[in-house]
Amino acid sequence: MKIQIVLFDGLGELVSFAPFEVLKRAIEEGAPFTVDLISSEPKLEITTSFGVRLKLNDFLRMDNRPDLLIVPGGGWNHKSEHGARKQAKLGTLTKLISEMHNEGTIVAGVCTGGMLLAASGILNGRKATMHDLAQNELIEYGAELLSYRVVDQGDIITARGVTSGIDLGLWITERFASAKIAAAVENRMEYERRGVVWS
Numbered sequence: 001m002k003i004q005i006v007l008f009d010g011l012g013e014l015v016s017f018a019p020f021e022v023l024k025r026a027i028e029e030g031a032p033f034t035v036d037l038i039s040s041e042p043k044l045e046i047t048t049s050f051g052v053r054l055k056l057n058d059f060l061r062m063d064n065r066p067d068l069l070i071v072p073g074g075g076w077n078h079k080s081e082h083g084a085r086k087q088a089k090l091g092t093l094t095k096l097i098s099e100m101h102n103e104g105t106i107v108a109g110v111c112t113g114g115m116l117l118a119a120s121g122i123l124n125g126r127k128a129t130m131h132d133l134a135q136n137e138l139i140e141y142g143a144e145l146l147s148y149r150v151v152d153q154g155d156i157i158t159a160r161g162v163t164s165g166i167d168l169g170l171w172i173t174e175r176f177a178s179a180k181i182a183a184a185v186e187n188r189m190e191y192e193r194r195g196v197v198w199s
Contacts, residue, residue, distance in 0.1 A: 001068060001176055002033075002034050002066045003034065003066055003067065004038050004070070006038055006060050006071055006093065007039055007056065007072070008040040008046060008083070010048070010075040010081070010082025011073070012049055012074030012083075013050060013052060013074075014163065015165045016074075019070055019108075019169035019172070020169075022189070026177055029185055030181055031181050038056055038058045039059040040060055044056045049074045049075055060096055061096075062099060067105065068106045068107075068108065069097070070108045070109075070168075071097065072165070073109070073110060073115065076112035076115050077112060077134055084113060084115055085112075085115070101155065107122065107156055108172070111162050114129070114158040115134055115137065117156065122156060123142065124142035124143065125144070126144065126156055128146065129145070129147065129150065129198075149164055150167055150195070152198065160195070164195070166193075167194060167197075170182045170185060171197050
């Protein structure tokens with residue numbers, strides 16, 4: 001399974017790297033994944049919300065469409081200069097999210113990355129979860145809000161808040177690899193899963 005985590009200027013560090021580390025550790029335990037960090041646009045350096053500069057090897061595009069796309073949040077709730085809210089206004093990333101979903105890519109949003117799924121139109125009439133501070137806006141986009149840690153509707157998955165990226169990574173591992181591998185990763189990371197996965 002080809003998994004990509006799309007990064008953009010102003011993203012949150014933990015919402016991006018938590019699922020990345022979980023999924024990389026799942027590969028070490030035998031999960032049939034490839035996991036890559038890629039840019040949201042054809043530039044190969046981005047700066048995170050706290051100023052970390054990252055060099056990437058590729059960018060999001062239809063001719064390299066993943067089986068599963070993870071969209072992190074960051075910058076939405078405090079309306080920062082860069083981040084998810086700016087990406088929603090620009091529209092390029094949300095258009096790609098919609099196109100990839102229409103072509104069969106499973107799309108997962110972590111924290112306010114789910115707002116980019118909403119802005120792309122794919123959450124209209126669908127169930128989703130969201131960070132507490134953005135829940136009203138999620139509803140305005142036509143999503144049905146559920147108060148669970150992770151909400152999985154098959155082709156769309158949302159994870160609630162900043163640290164829920166760990167739980168998302170473990171759920172993806174359990175669903176697409178095995179519960180045994182997910183448990184091994186959870187044990188290795190000395191983490192105990194929180195909340196409920198609705199599916």
